[in-house]
Amino acid sequence: MPEAVVSGVTLSSQQISLGETLVISVSGINKGDMADMQIVSIGFPNLTASSDIDVLRHDFRQTPFVIERGDEVGSGYTGANVVLAQYPSIEAFSRPWEKGATYTVDLQVEPRVDGKFVVFVKSVAFPHTWDSAHYPREGLVDYQQEFVESYSIQVTKS
Amino acid sequence: MDYFWQGPASLAYGSHLRFLLGSILVSFGILLAAGGGSWDITNHLLNRPETFFAPPHAILYSGVASAVAGAVLLVVSSKNVGKIVLPVKLSIAGVALLVSAGPVDFAWHLAFGLDGLLSPPHFVLVSGMVVSSLGGLAAMAYYKRMSMRAEERFHLHPVFIVLGILPLWLSLSGVVDMFTLPFSETRFFDFNPDPTMAVALASTGFPFVIAACLCGASALSGRRFGAMSLAGAAFVVTGALTSILPADAMHTTLPFYVLSMIPIVAADAIMSYRFWRPFAIPVYVAGAVLGLTFFMLYFPLITHTYNEFTDQDRRVWPSVTAEIYFGMMQTLYPLLIAPAAALGAVGAIAANKLVSQRRIL
Numbered sequence: 001m002p003e004a005v006v007s008g009v010t011l012s013s014q015q016i017s018l019g020e021t022l023v024i025s026v027s028g029i030n031k032g033d034m035a036d037m038q039i040v041s042i043g044f045p046n047l048t049a050s051s052d053i054d055v056l057r058h059d060f061r062q063t064p065f066v067i068e069r070g071d072e073v074g075s076g077y078t079g080a081n082v083v084l085a086q087y088p089s090i091e092a093f094s095r096p097w098e099k100g101a102t103y104t105v106d107l108q109v110e111p112r113v114d115g116k117f118v119v120f121v122k123s124v125a126f127p128h129t130w131d132s133a134h135y136p137r138e139g140l141v142d143y144q145q146e147f148v149e150s151y152s153i154q155v156t157k158s
Numbered sequence: 159m160d161y162f163w164q165g166p167a168s169l170a171y172g173s174h175l176r177f178l179l180g181s182i183l184v185s186f187g188i189l190l191a192a193g194g195g196s197w198d199i200t201n202h203l204l205n206r207p208e209t210f211f212a213p214p215h216a217i218l219y220s221g222v223a224s225a226v227a228g229a230v231l232l233v234v235s236s237k238n239v240g241k242i243v244l245p246v247k248l249s250i251a252g253v254a255l256l257v258s259a260g261p262v263d264f265a266w267h268l269a270f271g272l273d274g275l276l277s278p279p280h281f282v283l284v285s286g287m288v289v290s291s292l293g294g295l296a297a298m299a300y301y302k303r304m305s306m307r308a309e310e311r312f313h314l315h316p317v318f319i320v321l322g323i324l325p326l327w328l329s330l331s332g333v334v335d336m337f338t339l340p341f342s343e344t345r346f347f348d349f350n351p352d353p354t355m356a357v358a359l360a361s362t363g364f365p366f367v368i369a370a371c372l373c374g375a376s377a378l379s380g381r382r383f384g385a386m387s388l389a390g391a392a393f394v395v396t397g398a399l400t401s402i403l404p405a406d407a408m409h410t411t412l413p414f415y416v417l418s419m420i421p422i423v424a425a426d427a428i429m430s431y432r433f434w435r436p437f438a439i440p441v442y443v444a445g446a447v448l449g450l451t452f453f454m455l456y457f458p459l460i461t462h463t464y465n466e467f468t469d470q471d472r473r474v475w476p477s478v479t480a481e482i483y484f485g486m487m488q489t490l491y492p493l494l495i496a497p498a499a500a501l502g503a504v505g506a507i508a509a510n511k512l513v514s515q516r517r518i519l
Contacts (some may be wrong), residue, residue: 018182034406034407034477036407036475036477037475059188076474079473080470080471080472080473095204096476115225126473126475126476127473127477127478
């Protein structure tokens with residue numbers, strides 16, 4: 001069975017000014033058997049438009065795609081229960097994702113308002129047949145009813 | 159014996175070898191195109207390709223090029239007499255559809271990105287494959303009627319039968335696939351079939367196509383043992399190469415898939431047993447036996463069609479396809495035996511009539 005893990009999250013800064021960009025690097029690994037597909041999702045609850053996000057580089061097998069606010073997405077680790085996306089996110093995926101393989105995506109994002117800027121990160125492997133097919137396994141739950149790791153930086157007025 | 163018999167083709171076509179080569183190129187081209195198409199479906203399931211320039215597309219359009227060359231040869235060999243016979247007309251019409259589908263398919267990819275299985279250009283492409291492959295097979299049968307030896311005039315060599323029947327079989331299967339597999343929903347369009355209609359079409363269309371093609375192969379050989387089995391083996395090899403071997407998770411199912419040959423060889427034996435040839439019953443029985451093989455011959459893709467009907471919330475990932483399929487073998491397949499056998503018998507009768515009346519073949 002596949003075992004999804006987010007193996008690394010790097011933020012370029014803990015504090016930026018409005019008008020500056022934040023670079024985020026996220027790596028995922030499959031520690032279990034080969035997955036038919038595994039995704040790494042990076043969500044931005046403080047953003048309203050995906051135009052503020054750029055994929056700088058990635059080594060995933062397929063091109064990462066943007067989920068816009070209002071798009072239909074699966075929830076509860078299945079594609080069947082559809083919900084509407086509440087904020088923009090990037091989904092990077094490999095199909096298939098080999099056992100032990102690591103893939104990384106680097107993003108650049110420009111916050112539009114000052115204050116706390118939050119980034120949600122998760123990874124899900126398919127077929128999703130056990131709890132270790134998703135990462136994290138516990139903690140904060142997003143609008144898709146899936147666990148996420150939360151990272152944040154402070155955005156100050158310039 | 160009628161040693162000096164001159165068929166219409168031998169009068170019409172001085173360059174009969176060019177005619178044969180043309181028909182072979184058309185059939186071989188459609189075989190490549192259909193095989194490439196089948197591989198393309200598997201590739202989409204496994205790797206989700208993002209560009210038009212994928213290896214299966216290269217194979218597919220190489221096949222189209224071969225079919226175009228074949229159609230040109232058929233036209234050139236027809237020029238000598240100023241008459242174009244039906245097999246040549248079919249080949250030309252089919253190739254015209256194929257050629258027109260290529261640029262439209264490319265434009266469709268540019269406009270809408272990743273496309274589904276059923277799309278207007280794909281439908282034109284598969285229709286062209288059906289018509290061309292029928293033309294190629296009919297041209298081979300027509301060429302055979304040029305034979306100077308009366309006793310061989312109407313019986314094609316098994317190699318030609320396989321080369322002619324296999325692309326037609328794959329193309330017809332492609333049509334059924336197109337209207338039964340749930341692979342046609344994209345960001346822009348949802349051409350996915352209704353699950354109930356898809357199951358009804360798959361349960362009747364596939365048995366009919368299998369029986370018609372294999373009994374057609376047998377009839378074209380004069381119901382001699384071997385042609386049907388060879389055509390069946392060629393289909394199994396093509397299915398293994400394009401649907402099973404590209405998926406690592408499917409490799410363990412290969413022995414099961416090869417076992418589909420057993421009923422085909424049995425049906426071949428039933429059809430060819432010489433004391434039974436005057437009777438119609440062996441045709442019905444062989445057709446019914448062949449119809450029953452549809453659930454095995456169209457593995458693994460058929461799993462997706464029936465899964466949509468039984469459990470739409472369940473995703474058929476490559477690594478769980480076999481598990482879901484063998485579950486269906488126990489629960490669903492017994493319910494499909496009667497319609498599959500009946501449509502297989504109908505397919506066998508249709509093929510026998512088509513060949514015996516020599517309207518096209």
